[in-house]
Amino acid sequence: DSGVTQTPKHLITATGQRVTLRCSPRSGDLSVYWYQQSLDQGLQFLIQYYNGEERAKGNILERFSAQQFPDLHSELNLSSLELGDSALYFCASSLTGVLADTQYFGPGTRLTVL
Amino acid sequence: AQKITQTQPGMFVQEKEAVTLDCTYDTSDQSYGLFWYKQPSSGEMIFLIYQGSYDEQNATEGRYSLNFQKARKSANLVISASQLGDSAMYFCAMREGNTGGFKTIFGAGTRLFVKA
Numbered sequence: 001d002s003g004v005t006q007t008p009k010h011l012i013t014a015t016g017q018r019v020t021l022r023c024s025p026r027s028g029d030l031s032v033y034w035y036q037q038s039l040d041q042g043l044q045f046l047i048q049y050y051n052g053e054e055r056a057k058g059n060i061l062e063r064f065s066a067q068q069f070p071d072l073h074s075e076l077n078l079s080s081l082e083l084g085d086s087a088l089y090f091c092a093s094s095l096t097g098v099l100a101d102t103q104y105f106g107p108g109t110r111l112t113v114l
Numbered sequence: 115a116q117k118i119t120q121t122q123p124g125m126f127v128q129e130k131e132a133v134t135l136d137c138t139y140d141t142s143d144q145s146y147g148l149f150w151y152k153q154p155s156s157g158e159m160i161f162l163i164y165q166g167s168y169d170e171q172n173a174t175e176g177r178y179s180l181n182f183q184k185a186r187k188s189a190n191l192v193i194s195a196s197q198l199g200d201s202a203m204y205f206c207a208m209r210e211g212n213t214g215g216f217k218t219i220f221g222a223g224t225r226l227f228v229k230a
Contacts, residue, residue: 002158033218043205043220056215090159099147099209099216100166105159 003027004106006091012112018079021109025072025093031055032074033094033103034066038087049074050097078111086113117141118208120221127196128229134181135191135224137206143167146210148189150180153203153223162204165189193226201228 003026013019025032034046036059045058049068060066063081068074078085088108094101117140127133139148150162165173165180173180181190193200206221 042222043207045218045220048215048217050215054215056211056217058217088157092159097216099145099211100164102161102164103218104161105151107158 002104002106004091004093004104006089006106006109008109009107010110010112012114013081014114015081015083017081017113018077019081019111021076021078021089021091021111023074023076023091023093023106025074025091026104029093029095029104030072031094031097031101032068032072033092034060034074034076035090035092035105036087037090037108038084040084041087043090046076048097055097081113083113086111118206118219118221120206120224122224123222124225124227126227126229127193127200129198130195132192132194133196133226135193135204135206135226137189137191137221139187139189139206139208141187141208141210143210146208147216148180148182149207149209149218150178150189150191151205151207151220152200153205155202159205163191196228198228198230201226 005024031050037043046060048056066076092103092105094103119138146167148165152160163175179192209218
């Protein structure tokens, strides 16, 4: 158990809908990262937050948004869902967000868009 | 552009033998970090080992070692004394950026099968 929690574990929804994925980092970790893992795109970095502020952005679609709250939990919002958004979404956390920081991954949320 | 290449989609190794998983990377940055992660069939991502671009010694963590050849831009993972529980997908990743934030890119992965 990495100490990172993600809810829900599974999510099934329809095209055009909006969903919110939630992540609680390890106790004491200030940085949160979101990743998407799909069969055709592999593992892709989406976005990083540090202590509530956005720090780095990867291949995150405009239909997706994220935020980190004062209690350091984070949410990833996915809207106007398409079939291709079906994937495993990981949240990871690290202590400070510096280059050498170990990122601890949560168990993931498996999103299925029908 | 940043790139990570893992050329071995699948590898077989006999239990108790050593195995090397290949990883090459491409970057123009001087400061970057290289990571290896393990993903068992259960799906979780497990951190294995880290090598910084300025580290002169190869990183080691228990049975895992990273063969870092900077000039060749390679960061191969060596697993010694393979165990059945090592059967999993292995990802090489590179992180670069600045103090403001860091992006991580992953290779396509190598699936390792350990035979009894």
